[in-house]
Amino acid sequence: MYSQNQDIGPITVSISRRVKSGYEPQYERWISKMVEAASNFPGHQSVNVLRPSPATQGEYVIIYRFDTYADCQRWETSQIRQDFLQEVQDWIEGESNTRRATGIEFWFDLPQLPNKSPKAYKMVLVLIPVVFILVYILNYILQPIKSSLPAWLHSLIIVSLQVILMTYLVMPKVTQVLKSWLFK
Structure with missing residues (x-):
């Protein structure tokens, strides 16, 4: 506690x-x-x-x-x-x-396992590639408008999209796919 x-x-x-x-x-x-x-x-x-x-x-x-x-x-x-x-x-x-x-x-909660969390090192091993891939893809997609935006606004857009995608789309799917390894 x-x-x-x-x-x-x-x-x-x-x-x-x-x-x-x-x-x-x-x-x-x-x-x-x-x-x-x-x-x-x-x-x-x-x-x-x-x-x-x-x-x-x-x-x-x-x-x-x-x-x-x-x-x-x-x-x-x-x-x-x-x-x-x-x-x-x-x-x-x-x-x-x-x-x-x-x-x-x-980000790693599974309704089927409501009282269990993966080990911290496993969360890190999953998050590093997920964060990297999302940042890379979002930067690529937003490249055409990058020069017309202040750097802080471009970063804010990237971070906002990344958190939304990770919370509602990416991490639920990744957690489901990796559940046998994450929760063992």
Whole structure:
């Protein structure tokens, strides 16, 4: 766990729970209310819910994101969240499994493996060629307009496109293709 005064930037938290048979409708309503409450907290970015499936080993997985660790802590230590957690206790089988990710770890998340991250050296070995190839391709594509733009704007465009492509297109595919090596 991170110290409270540590500014680590955006944080993603995943919580896996197995719901007792017959309590699924109550749990679904609980999720809706909890998501609405969390969305009203400063720094809240998003929530995704993975419903029980073979990929989640029959568990519900709630993934939420906050812009800073401090904002995430405000939500996690709030009385409203404590009340939500108390309400759900009787519906849960076993312990909840919580995982926090910061930095580049989120580029390597697989919904099928919500509580597992690859080793840092493997992330580096994957990111170096991905970043290099994207920078090279984007520079080549944007070469015709490079001379008409200030250097800072050209760099901003390259970085913005690269992050968007890596987050939504490239890294999900690369992670899926390399999952047997990354997560072993």
